[in-house]
Amino acid sequence: MSILYDEAQQSIANESRRVLEARVNKDQLLPLLESTGRYHEEFWNTAKEQGWTALAMPEEYDGLALGLVELGLIAHQAGRTLSGAPFLTSSFGMAKAIEIYGSDAQKEKWLRGLASGESIGVVAIASGADALPRQPRLVFANDRIDGIATGATGGLAADMVVALAQAPEGPVLVVAQLDGVERQAISSFDNSRCVADLHFAATPAEILVEGQDTQTAALHILALQAVITAHEQTGGAEALMETARDYALTRRAFGQVIGAFQSVKHRIAELYALVELARANCIHAASREGKDDFITAAAAARLSATEAYDTAARDCIQIHGGIGVTWEAGLHLHMRRARSLAIEQGNTLFWEDILVDRLTGEAA
Amino acid sequence: MTDIETYRANAAQWLESVAPIYGKAARNGLSGEQDLALGRRYQMAKFDAGYAGINWPTEYGGQGLSHIEKVTFESEEMKHGFPTGYFGISLGMPVPILMQFGPDQEFAKERVLKALKGEEIWCQLFSEPAGGSDLAGLRTKAEPDGNGWKINGQKLWTSWAQYSDYGVIVVRTDPNVPKHKGLTYFWVDMKAPGVDVRPIRLAGGDSHVNEVFFDDVKIGDDHRMSPVGGGFAVAMATLMIERYVATDSAGFGPHLDLFIDLAKATEINGRSLIADGRIRQQIARNYAMRSGLNAITARAMLMMQAGMTPGPEGSLNKLVSVRSRQKLSELAIDLQGSDGFAYDDHAQQKDNWTSSWINAPTGRIAGGADEMLLNTIAEKILGLPQDHRPDKGVAFNQIPA
Numbered sequence: 179m180s181i182l183y184d185e186a187q188q189s190i191a192n193e194s195r196r197v198l199e200a201r202v203n204k205d206q207l208l209p210l211l212e213s214t215g216r217y218h219e220e221f222w223n224t225a226k227e228q229g230w231t232a233l234a235m236p237e238e239y240d241g242l243a244l245g246l247v248e249l250g251l252i253a254h255q256a257g258r259t260l261s262g263a264p265f266l267t268s269s270f271g272m273a274k275a276i277e278i279y280g281s282d283a284q285k286e287k288w289l290r291g292l293a294s295g296e297s298i299g300v301v302a303i304a305s306g307a308d309a310l311p312r313q314p315r316l317v318f319a320n321d322r323i324d325g326i327a328t329g330a331t332g333g334l335a336a337d338m339v340v341a342l343a344q345a346p347e348g349p350v351l352v353v354a355q356l357d358g359v360e361r362q363a364i365s366s367f368d369n370s371r372c373v374a375d376l377h378f379a380a381t382p383a384e385i386l387v388e389g390q391d392t393q394t395a396a397l398h399i400l401a402l403q404a405v406i407t408a409h410e411q412t413g414g415a416e417a418l419m420e421t422a423r424d425y426a427l428t429r430r431a432f433g434q435v436i437g438a439f440q441s442v443k444h445r446i447a448e449l450y451a452l453v454e455l456a457r458a459n460c461i462h463a464a465s466r467e468g469k470d471d472f473i474t475a476a477a478a479a480r481l482s483a484t485e486a487y488d489t490a491a492r493d494c495i496q497i498h499g500g501i502g503v504t505w506e507a508g509l510h511l512h513m514r515r516a517r518s519l520a521i522e523q524g525n526t527l528f529w530e531d532i533l534v535d536r537l538t539g540e541a542a
Numbered sequence: 543m544t545d546i547e548t549y550r551a552n553a554a555q556w557l558e559s560v561a562p563i564y565g566k567a568a569r570n571g572l573s574g575e576q577d578l579a580l581g582r583r584y585q586m587a588k589f590d591a592g593y594a595g596i597n598w599p600t601e602y603g604g605q606g607l608s609h610i611e612k613v614t615f616e617s618e619e620m621k622h623g624f625p626t627g628y629f630g631i632s633l634g635m636p637v638p639i640l641m642q643f644g645p646d647q648e649f650a651k652e653r654v655l656k657a658l659k660g661e662e663i664w665c666q667l668f669s670e671p672a673g674g675s676d677l678a679g680l681r682t683k684a685e686p687d688g689n690g691w692k693i694n695g696q697k698l699w700t701s702w703a704q705y706s707d708y709g710v711i712v713v714r715t716d717p718n719v720p721k722h723k724g725l726t727y728f729w730v731d732m733k734a735p736g737v738d739v740r741p742i743r744l745a746g747g748d749s750h751v752n753e754v755f756f757d758d759v760k761i762g763d764d765h766r767m768s769p770v771g772g773g774f775a776v777a778m779a780t781l782m783i784e785r786y787v788a789t790d791s792a793g794f795g796p797h798l799d800l801f802i803d804l805a806k807a808t809e810i811n812g813r814s815l816i817a818d819g820r821i822r823q824q825i826a827r828n829y830a831m832r833s834g835l836n837a838i839t840a841r842a843m844l845m846m847q848a849g850m851t852p853g854p855e856g857s858l859n860k861l862v863s864v865r866s867r868q869k870l871s872e873l874a875i876d877l878q879g880s881d882g883f884a885y886d887d888h889a890q891q892k893d894n895w896t897s898s899w900i901n902a903p904t905g906r907i908a909g910g911a912d913e914m915l916l917n918t919i920a921e922k923i924l925g926l927p928q929d930h931r932p933d934k935g936v937a938f939n940q941i942p943a
Contacts, residue, residue: 423925426926435927438930440917443920444917446924447926450923450924451858454858455834455858461841462833478829478834485827534825
């Protein structure tokens with residue numbers, strides 16, 4: 179897997195960017211903020227049509243057998259244009275869990291639908307603020323799960339779930355259909371994330387991973403999703419940095435464009451630094467899947483991407499002045515998304531601890 | 543192994559073998575003069591082993607390899623604390639410029655060879671009291687004098703001038719034209735009559751920089767390395783020549799592992815600081831920043847090996863790493879409480895937090911102040927406008943002082 183962004187990879191990036199810029203704009207995304215349960219269907223249809231749902235899946239299950247680097251390129255572009263649905267990451271996480279830990283029968287049963295995008299997956303590992311609980315709230319017994327998985331991104335629209343649940347012998351990763359599971363919509367500041375509490379009540383489920391490997395497996399899935407999310411965050415930060423630059427080159431005050439003032443131009447130069455550090459960490463992390471330091475690299479990518487996107491959202495709006503805070507300008511779409519992506523897949527505090535545990539040898 | 547991996551392995555092996563003779567431990571307790579002498583011997587050993595002038599043409603005594611081998615060697619070399627500092631500027635800028643622009647190539651070849659062997663050192667006489675970041679605002683002047691020139695004025699912050707045999711210098715030859723257009727580039731003999739070098743002691747206690755006074759210093763026109771009035775372009779070429787250098791994501795301060803060790807070994811209120819969220823956050827953030835810089839560098843090297851041109855993000859290293867090192871060094875002293883007072887002005891900033899801290903401001907100013915680096919990113923990479931410059935287009939002698 180090349181990290182150089184060779185010709186084939188460049189064409190993935192360019193084509194996805196072209197398609198997304200043609201099909202996604204703020205006027206479609208703004209209304210989605212005002213209702214729960216809706217996502218931008220054209221985005222998701224595009225993802226299916228372009229094969230992005232199949233990109234990182236194995237060939238024998240209708241996938242394209244590319245990797246994290248390539249899916250990262252798509253996620254980066256999706257972040258630039260503000261993807262109107264969270265399923266690229268959530269379905270990918272679910273598919274990876276089944277691909278890595280599932281039986282042949284489970285793969286046969288679940289993967290093709292995820293590859294085509296006809297089925298939407300969601301991953302429910304967190305319990306509230308704890309991204310990777312030692313004792314999950316969901317209970318698994320007799321091949322059924324009970325309990326509430328809170329704040330599941332994509333939960334309102336998903337067809338199936340990979341969840342962390344507490345079995346009598348300890349935590350397990352399970353897979354289940356969501357037919358008949360009650361979903362309570364969370365009215366949020368970023369409603370196209372389709373966040374829901376999932377109320378399981380004797381929901382039939384199958385075990386993917388049990389025993390001592392469960393926590394490691396759950397962390398691995400979180401890290402895979404975190405790397406994709408980090409690419410999306412970096413894309414969003416990059417778009418904001420460019421938007422700020424473009425505005426600073428046109429908006430005039432005190433007889434010159436505002437980009438000639440050091441307080442403005444240095445702010446934008448600092449964003450460039452954050453974006454490039456995040457991008458480099460993302461590409462590095464994407465190339466470390468399967469290596470000993472993957473979790474470390476994923477954590478670094480996640481931390482720098484969160485910092486880049488949050489900072490870019492703050493500063494880009496600041497540079498725009500009054501127009502930046504209007505509903506119409508839509509910069510708040512990025513500000514909202516920066517926070518959404520910051521709290522999905524483990525927050526900054528979580529990844530800081532994961533990272534330091536590894537650097538100090540405490541995780542060994 | 544690829545060719546470059548083989549090269550790296552061989553270089554690492556050679557460096558290991560000479561580390562006991564010239565490395566960190568061997569330098570302990572040496573006087574400045576002794577350390578310089580050791581440095582000259584190390585430079586000669588590099589020359590004999592084929593590691594001097596790695597990417598320079600063979601006809602000048604170099605190895606004729608690419609900057610990939612050079613950067614590879616340097617990144618291995620950095621691990622051992624060799625006394626390379628005296629030659630960094632000499633071989634990094636003035637001597638390559640002499641190769642490129644030296645008017646007498648026979649003379650140039652002699653000088654290059656002696657510099658590569660560590661027998662001669664060159665300095666770079668650019669900055670002045672009135673012109674650091676604003677290089678073109680310099681005031682040292684050269685006036686026609688017979689068939690040659692006569693230099694008067696003062697240079698400042700000249701690294702290793704006290705040990706230098708020669709220097710390259712930018713001076714004003716015409717004050718009646720806008721500042722960039724009245725400059726000319728020469729080389730000078732640092733031992734010539736009228737050259738007076740006075741070391742300046744820096745905050746950390748060492749004196750590697752100098753002020754250099756020129757009092758009617760006479761040079762021939764054969765010292766001239768640019769057209770008259772064309773000196774600024776050669777000065778820019780000098781600053782661009784080191785496009786690919788080994789970088790250090792630690793900002794030339796201590797490795798993050800040393801901070802982790804310190805946190806593990808320190809207790810406050812009966813609790814180890816490695817369990818303290820405030821400390822853990824700093825470790826995590828610094829790691830993420832450094833890993834980003836390392837990833838930029840590693841990817842740039844791969845791109846160069848693949849014949850691609852790396853992006854401009856390589857220019858971030860100094861800006862990002864040195865100011866982070868400054869803050870982390872402050873925190874490392876904090877961690878030690880009143881034990882943090884201990885100070886040894888011979889300690890190395892690569893492995894001592896206090897030395898790293900007290901020398902950090904120099905790192906943020908020398909070789910491009912943070913503010914200039916931000917301007918460069920904003921203007922050259924992002925296409926933002928230049929600052930307002932009231933001296934633009936104005937004859938130098940008409941610029942309000």
